[in-house]
Amino acid sequence: MIAQAKKTKKQTEKQQKIVETAIRLFAEKGYANTSTSEIAKQAGVAEGLIFKHYGTKENLLRSVILPFFKSSLPDMAEEVFAEVLPAKTTSFEEFLRALLHNRIQFFYENKQILQVVIKEIIYNESLKKELLPYLADTIRFRFKNTIEMFKARGELKDIPTDDIVYLLLPVLGGFIISRFVIVDVDVIHESEVEKLIEFIMGGIRKNEH
Amino acid sequence: MIAQAKKTKKQTEKQQKIVETAIRLFAEKGYANTSTSEIAKQAGVAEGLIFKHYGTKENLLRSVILPFFKSSLPDMAEEVFAEVLPAKTTSFEEFLRALLHNRIQFFYENKQILQVVIKEIIYNESLKKELLPYLADTIRFRFKNTIEMFKARGELKDIPTDDIVYLLLPVLGGFIISRFVIVDVDVIHESEVEKLIEFIMGGIRKNEH
Amino acid sequence: MIAQAKKTKKQTEKQQKIVETAIRLFAEKGYANTSTSEIAKQAGVAEGLIFKHYGTKENLLRSVILPFFKSSLPDMAEEVFAEVLPAKTTSFEEFLRALLHNRIQFFYENKQILQVVIKEIIYNESLKKELLPYLADTIRFRFKNTIEMFKARGELKDIPTDDIVYLLLPVLGGFIISRFVIVDVDVIHESEVEKLIEFIMGGIRKNEH
Amino acid sequence: MIAQAKKTKKQTEKQQKIVETAIRLFAEKGYANTSTSEIAKQAGVAEGLIFKHYGTKENLLRSVILPFFKSSLPDMAEEVFAEVLPAKTTSFEEFLRALLHNRIQFFYENKQILQVVIKEIIYNESLKKELLPYLADTIRFRFKNTIEMFKARGELKDIPTDDIVYLLLPVLGGFIISRFVIVDVDVIHESEVEKLIEFIMGGIRKNEH
């Protein structure tokens, strides 16, 4: 169900090995610091084969990133929102909790691809231009709907929805990136998630009674 | 006073030009995607001169990053805290506001170096290992003191100080990085800062009366 | 059987050409004065191919020297001693004559590699350290045995065997080096060999009767 | 009296230092493996100064080699033969002994220049072509006269003088080169010299009585 980014239709065993190795090396050292000869060697494959299948090194990168980006990621999103939202009784906190758990699980299982995506979006201007708008639109759209729903229920402050999304995304994104990309953790504890949720919901100011 | 990372003691005009050009190109395309020959060409300098002065390409990168990192950055920090804190009457909100304005101004003026630093910390494993602990320690230490002070004044919730810092840093860092590195803005509006502050202080949950 | 230093197992035609050209140029101008681009050009090969096969320029040198040194040279030695010694009746003079003819033939056929070896042993400190002890041990060991045999037969003076070897090696070595390396002759005449043998055996002092 | 190769007429202190350092480095690693920048650094001098004084690197090498070669060496030779020969009563053995002691002392004191000369004569085709004939002529001429004198006295075998010289030079040269250049000894013992002399005079064949 998850981590399916690696397998498309008909891939030979060697082709599989190439993609796996490329993902691992791109994640470890970055696309620009990984040579096709190293990929070939570690994949146990002739260097020519990479070019038979993918034409260019850049295309190999896209073949790694794009499926994850254009199919797995939105599919997953669909799932989450579909999974969580129907429960009408749920609070926004419950939603956040479910979302975070789902995402964290997903990102943990696709950590290497995620690392490649983030590193290259930051490092590679043309990939950034291509992917960032897509990412922003997709995610933002879903968030807006959900937040407006909860605002209608009176659970959230009367801040404009766009502002909430605009503040929420860097916080959630920063949290996940700092954990999975900057510090390469394997596990995010339940308590961390709870603290984050409480922070997002209530801030840090002491309320007067 | 600011943007002093570029000028050290005795630098010839050409040496200046090399560093400036290197910073610009590293910021635009990343260290790994920038060739020394391109730096030389755009700096109007013989390629050999780069190596006369910096020995290796990697050392040129370090000569760009390290002064910013090890001197300018903590110096600035010192300044902010010194500037803001004495005013005992100030609230934590005032402190945050002053800090953000100061940082935003500083990062705007050093935007390119900042972009280089962040890109390479994410992309270059060995630089990350070298700089991240240093960064974390320096920044974290100052924040802890300040937060504890305001906690003592009863302005902040009774969350453990470490937890507050741990939540605050990705939020502030994520905000600045997403603005200056991912989206390459020139200006951050007053209102954005105010929204961020209110978010940090009060979260998004509607308070019951 | 001889000059086999050039051909190892599976070498492509171009690889052959690289080694041949490298040997020739190293012999003519020395390793340090020969550029890989010149080798490539004269071998009719892309420069990159040299590094595909040999990794570094230094490794190309070693690939030229070491097989000659560690296999051909001792193999030959084996042969000579095996060929000459069984004939119990042979005198030491006969042995010397056979040895010299064999060596001269061998060195003539491998003249260029020999020139490379000698030039680099003299010029390249690290190669000297690596090869000289090996050379000394191998050669010296065989000589000692042979000389002791002939001493036992009463053909040679009662000088300590080590001293004889220690005097004989520079003489033989100096003779061959001065002919093949310093003066680049193609042929060493029978009469030269005879004079050398008579000199070694009898010296230059006139015997009184 | 000796080691005067280093000082010509008016040399500044820095110029002295350049030549000394060049000799040392050329001797250690060879001319081709020594960079002018290294010479300058180790001599404590600006790199430009080398070229102010010597024009090119090759000219620096010649300024080191030629005075030694064209003045010191023949001068010394003159001395030896003048010193030894007058004593009419002396035997050829005595002459050889005096010659060797004189040369060994001289080469020991000029070991580094000697190493440079020998290494470059073997490595540098154009220097070889220039110096070798000169060397051969000068040395050979003096030897011939001496040997003929001793032959006239009946001390030496009736081998043609040219043959004796032709055999003697590689032996003496090989002995000195193998000691001072290949093995970098500081001292040659009296006993070694004696063995060499006895070898040259009497060979190794046991004489029948």
Next chain:
DNA sequence: TATGAATGAGTGTTCATTCAT
């Protein structure tokens, strides 16, 4: 499909040499 020899443009780096000061 898969190999791996071969390419050639490009990379970081070195080095002898020049020249303004």
Next chain:
DNA sequence: CATGAATGAACACTCATTCAT
């Protein structure tokens, strides 16, 4: 006399890519 910044050609080496097998 002396410096050292600056040059540019050459150097060893890398790498994505091609192609005959």
